[in-house]
Amino acid sequence: MNTQSNAVPDSPLGAQGIAPAAMSVTRPMYWSVRRELWENRSIYIAPLAVAGFALVGFLIATIGRSLSTPDLAERRTILEEPYSFATALIMGAATIVALFYCLEALHGERRDRSILFWKSLPVSDLTTVLSKASIPFVILPGLAFVVTVATNLIMLLLSTAVLKGSGLSAAALWAQLWLFQMQLLYHLVTVHVLWYAPIYAWLLLVSGWARRAAFLWAGLPPLAIFIIEKLAFNTSHFAALLRYRFTGPEEFDFTEPGSSFALHPMMHLNLGKFLSTPGLWTGLLVAAIFLAAAVRLRRYQGPI
Amino acid sequence: MKVIEARGLRKAFGATIALDGVNLEVDEGRILGLIGPNGAGKSTALNAILGLTPYQGELRVLGRDPWSERDQLMRDVCFIADVAVLPRWMRVSQALDYVAGVHPRFDRAKAEGFLAKTDIRHASKVRELSKGMVTQLHLALVMAIDARLLVLDEPTLGLDLLYRKQFYDSLLNDYFDRSRTIVVTTHQVEDVQHVLTDLMFINRGRIVLACSMEEFESRYLELTVRPEHVAAARALKPIHEHQVLGRSILLFDHADRQQLAALGDVRTPGIADLFVAVLGNKVGQAQGVVQ
Numbered sequence: 001m002n003t004q005s006n007a008v009p010d011s012p013l014g015a016q017g018i019a020p021a022a023m024s025v026t027r028p029m030y031w032s033v034r035r036e037l038w039e040n041r042s043i044y045i046a047p048l049a050v051a052g053f054a055l056v057g058f059l060i061a062t063i064g065r066s067l068s069t070p071d072l073a074e075r076r077t078i079l080e081e082p083y084s085f086a087t088a089l090i091m092g093a094a095t096i097v098a099l100f101y102c103l104e105a106l107h108g109e110r111r112d113r114s115i116l117f118w119k120s121l122p123v124s125d126l127t128t129v130l131s132k133a134s135i136p137f138v139i140l141p142g143l144a145f146v147v148t149v150a151t152n153l154i155m156l157l158l159s160t161a162v163l164k165g166s167g168l169s170a171a172a173l174w175a176q177l178w179l180f181q182m183q184l185l186y187h188l189v190t191v192h193v194l195w196y197a198p199i200y201a202w203l204l205l206v207s208g209w210a211r212r213a214a215f216l217w218a219g220l221p222p223l224a225i226f227i228i229e230k231l232a233f234n235t236s237h238f239a240a241l242l243r244y245r246f247t248g249p250e251e252f253d254f255t256e257p258g259s260s261f262a263l264h265p266m267m268h269l270n271l272g273k274f275l276s277t278p279g280l281w282t283g284l285l286v287a288a289i290f291l292a293a294a295v296r297l298r299r300y301q302g303p304i
Numbered sequence: 305m306k307v308i309e310a311r312g313l314r315k316a317f318g319a320t321i322a323l324d325g326v327n328l329e330v331d332e333g334r335i336l337g338l339i340g341p342n343g344a345g346k347s348t349a350l351n352a353i354l355g356l357t358p359y360q361g362e363l364r365v366l367g368r369d370p371w372s373e374r375d376q377l378m379r380d381v382c383f384i385a386d387v388a389v390l391p392r393w394m395r396v397s398q399a400l401d402y403v404a405g406v407h408p409r410f411d412r413a414k415a416e417g418f419l420a421k422t423d424i425r426h427a428s429k430v431r432e433l434s435k436g437m438v439t440q441l442h443l444a445l446v447m448a449i450d451a452r453l454l455v456l457d458e459p460t461l462g463l464d465l466l467y468r469k470q471f472y473d474s475l476l477n478d479y480f481d482r483s484r485t486i487v488v489t490t491h492q493v494e495d496v497q498h499v500l501t502d503l504m505f506i507n508r509g510r511i512v513l514a515c516s517m518e519e520f521e522s523r524y525l526e527l528t529v530r531p532e533h534v535a536a537a538r539a540l541k542p543i544h545e546h547q548v549l550g551r552s553i554l555l556f557d558h559a560d561r562q563q564l565a566a567l568g569d570v571r572t573p574g575i576a577d578l579f580v581a582v583l584g585n586k587v588g589q590a591q592g593v594v595q
Contacts, residue, residue, distance in 0.1 A: 031405030039393050114391035117442075119356060120383045123406050124375035299374075302356060303389075 028123045032131030033139065036105075042097055043135060047144055050093040051151040054086035058155050063162060072166055079159040080173060086155065087148050087184060094144035095192070098136035102200050103215055105132040106208035106294060106301075113303040125298040129204070133291055136200040141188045149181055190274055195248060198283045201290035208294045211304050244279060305332040307453050307485040308353060312361035315348050315509075322348040323359070324509035330502075332452070333482040337496050338489045339579055340506035346489040349506065350457050353487070354383050366452060379408060382446045383455035390438055392431035396424055403445050415448035418478070436467035443471060447479045454479070456488040460495065468492065472499050493575040503575065507583050525564055526573035527554045533567040540564070544581030555581045 037043055066078040106129070109115040118128065156177055160170040203218055210217040225238050274280065308330040315323040322345045330336050340346045351357040353365055355374030363370060368377050390399065396419070404412045419426075422440045430438055439459065446454065460468040472495060480486060490496055503520055505513040515523065529537040529552050538545070540563070542554035555573055556564065564570045573581075 028406045031402055034405075035398075035402055038395075038398050039391070109391075112392060113386070113389045116356075116383075116385040116389040117391065119374070120354075120378060120385070121403065121406050122375050122378040122408070127375075299371075300358070302351070 025127075028127050029131055032123060032127055033134055036131060036135055037139070039108075040101055040104075040135070043101065043140060044143055046093045046097045047090050047140075047147045050089050051086075051147045054082075054089050054151055055154060058082055058086065059158065063158060066162060072168060075166060076163065076168060079162060080176075083152055083155065083177070083180065086151055090148045090151065091144050091188075091192070094140045098140045098200060099203060101135055101140075102132075102203035103207050103218060105135070105204055106298060107210060107214045110301055110304045115301065115303055126295050129208075129291060129295045129298060133201070133204060137193055137197065141192050144192075145185055145188055148184060152177060152181070186271075190271075191248065194280060195245075195283060197287035198290065199245065201287035201294070205290040205294045205297070208297045208301065245283065306330070306364075307332050307334075307366060308487070309364045310349075310353075310362065313349070313352060313363055314360040315345075315352060315357065321509050323352070325361070326506075326509070326511055328504070328511060328514070330485060330487065332485055334501045335480065335486045335488070335499060336502040336504060337493070337500040337575070338487060338504050338506060339493055339575065340489075341583065344506045345509040346506055347457055348509075350383075350385075350455055350487070350489060354381065354385075354455055380451055381453045381455065382449050382451040383457065384439075384442050384446055384459045385455075385457045386459075386461065390430045390442055392429070394430050395426070396428050396430070396441060397426040399430070399441065399445060400426075403449075407449055409450040410445075411448045411450065415444050418444035418447060418474070436463050439463060439467060439471060443474065447474070452484060454484065454486045456486065456490075458490055459488065460490065460492060468495050472496065475499070493579065497575050505579060505582055513578075513582050520575075520578070521572050523558055524573050524578055525556045525559050525561060525570050526577060527556060527564045527568050527570050528552075529554055529568040537564070537567045544577075544584075546580075553577075 062078060062082050066075045069075050069078065109118060156170070156173060159173060163170045163173070206218045207214045222238070222242060226236065226242075229238050230236060306329050308328065310326055310328045313323050313326040313328075314321075324345075326345075326349060338346050338349065348357065352359040352363060353370060355365075355370030355372075355377055358371050365377060366380050370377050394402075400412060400415060403410050403415075419441070422437065422444070424433060424437050424441055424444075430441070433441065443459075460471050463471070475486070476499060488496060488500075500517050502516050503513070504511055527537060527542070531551070534552050537552070537554050540556065540559060543557050544555040546553055555577060561570060
């Protein structure tokens with residue numbers, strides 16, 4: 001059957017003179033990431049708020065405490081203390097935001113039906129999922145790093161002022177700090193991005209798949225596997241696998257007690273050793289599979 | 305130029321068959337109304353056309369396979385699926401920025417021009433707008449996209465009469481031209497009767513009637529019969545009969561206008577009346593049935 005009537009002649013092809021619109025691949029990606037930042041302002045508000053909190057705490061507690069002690073050596077020790085603590089706070093905030101973000105990323109758009117709007121635009125599912133994955137993999141670690149460096153710098157400037165006022169040199173502190181920042185960056189990339197990648201990818205997949213209670217679905221399958229394995233074989237390889245993923249390879253577990261900047265046992269792990277850990281590569285492979293599944297899933301998903 | 309071509313389009317959800325071998329062709333420059341009861345398969349058909357759902361059978365939209373090429377297709381196709389799918393957290397200015405950012409054929413100045421005629425402020429969030437205003441915003445975004453096919457799935461659901469009228473008026477006056485094509489589904493058929501160029505009824509996953517509006521107007525006649533002529537009118541084999549305020553109203557397909565005029569008042573039926581006649585009536589199966 002045909003809906004055509006004789007009244008309307010067919011318009012010639014390309015009557016509007018639309019040239020094939022050229023648009024680079026990066027533009028939809030760029031705007032999709034911006035879109036995520038518009039929607040989830042906690043991505044930058046949370047690390048900044050924690051940094052502000054840490055600075056206020058530093059100003060009141062640390063500076064106050066160091067000034068109240070007459071012992072100059074102790075004063076220096078007190079001032080050296082809070083860097084790793086402040087850093088851990090900011091990183092912790094970024095990690096928590098990343099976890100919650102991932103669980104919501106592909107779920108919220110289906111719940112509020114806005115997926116119908118996003119899908120009405122020429123943005124592929126791959127671009128959408130990658131833009132969402134970029135938040136825990138690129139944006140949050142990058143942001144955490146910048147905020148941490150800025151916070152540490154401010155703290156360092158304040159400490160320097162106090163030390164200078166007491167006639168002490170802050171040079172050692174500065175030297176230590178630059179090293180610390182490099183270690184932090186290294187830690188962020190190796191642990192938070194590369195090692196934890198399958199965790200974030202899993203959460204993204206769950207958020208794209210669960211119809212409700214994504215939080216439960218993220219935890220229930222691993223729990224179920226653990227229980228079934230325990231009952232069927234009385235082993236707990238799966239639990240060991242998960243623990244390994246969360247804590248990192250045990251052979252790297254060496255802490256350097258001397259450093260006041262020690263953040264995490266994995267901070268000082270050897271790059272060669274890290275790159276030759278099979279767990280890293282299987283983890284990345286699993287993450288890639290989860291993300292590919294999330295992309296595929298989004299093609300089929302409508303509002304819930 | 306065929307904008308949509310479907311042959312043997314099928315889609316089943318478990319045991320429920322949503323589309324049961326639909327064939328359809330839509331030419332450029334048409335405004336097609338896809339009318340059907342709830343669960344008839346309208347939305348499924350549109351979702352298949354928009355690449356939102358996989359399907360069996362052959363389907364080409366602007367020469368593309370919508371399921372495998374959705375993102376490419378969306379450069380030339382726009383859709384408003386239901387009211388209120390704009391994200392509630394978004395600001396109007398952000399919506400403009402985003403669409404301008406990702407859509408190569410979006411004319412931002414045009415969209416701002418449409419918005420200037422409304423009470424919508426750029427700083428407002430979607431959640432602060434009334435349902436009617438959200439629809440206005442969505443329409444402004446969509447009309448500023450130089451697309452070849454616009455698909456509207458219940459675009460005015462839950463809107464008051466004024467917004468509905470405004471919606472179709474601006475669509476016709478500010479958007480539609482002979483090189484664009486519009487497919488619309490709605491339950492408010494009286495709103496679109498004078499907007500459509502083509503009409504299609506769909507029921508239980510099958511197309512039960514398809515005609516142009518010219519054909520519709522020349523083919524179907526509604527007779528409000530005078531009581532003394534009821535028997536004579538019935539002898540002419542109406543496809544449907546119902547009573548309003550004690551008077552019989554008969555619907556005819558391919559009847560002679562002069563002949564009917566002698567029996568009572570003749571006029572063109574509303575789409576809703578024909579819909580009831582075709583779908584609510586077994587006789588309907590014999591009339592204008594496709595497939």
